[in-house]
Amino acid sequence: DTGVSQDPRHKITKRGQNVTFRCDPISEHNRLYWYRQTLGQGPEFLTYFQNEAQLEKSRLLSDRFSAERPKGSFSTLEIQRTEQGDSAMYLCASSYPEQETQYFGPGTRLLVL
């Protein structure tokens, strides 16, 4: 499968724990995006990378959230001290250089108990 992949697909954690998600974009895609989707809503932009540089973060993104893309390939999204309100689907998307079309991964569904 040469599409965007995400790991894990599901994560259940207790409030206060840290979690980390991974996204592998489509090969040669230099742009990588993280979105969050709650039930019944559209995806909400979190942050964006071009190669290894994080170029934008949503104002809604708490300082408990951090994302990295150290080598310009895969990316990780870490949530520290999780809260029940963090329960959502975390989607990753990638795109070719200078092209707007974003391809989404299957998402990581997080449940915070």
Add this chain to the structure above:
Amino acid sequence: GENVEQHPSTLSVQEGDSAVIKCTYSDSASNYFPWYKQELGKRPQLIIDIRSNVGEKKDQRIAVTLNKTAKHFSLHITETQPEDSAVYFCAATYGSGNTGKLIFGQGTTLQVKP
């Protein structure tokens, strides 16, 4: 602000009828408008997109129209089939330069009755 409004939130049609979903956006600088289809538990899948230099685009049973002056765009599905049942999201790019950040509408749940 960054906002995309989508209507209706739910839409039920008989198989073979047409379905229309409408979206409005707030940033006049937006220049790319994709539509995604999302089936339950699956990833959003791009079904069609349009750029600001084009007023209409068609792909088989699916078409999208864009009115930049009024800042609205619409998805048209003709000859609907049960497999068209899903949640549809419109989106628009926001931000300076060409970051490609997408702001999504709230979604429309389309039900096609056989």
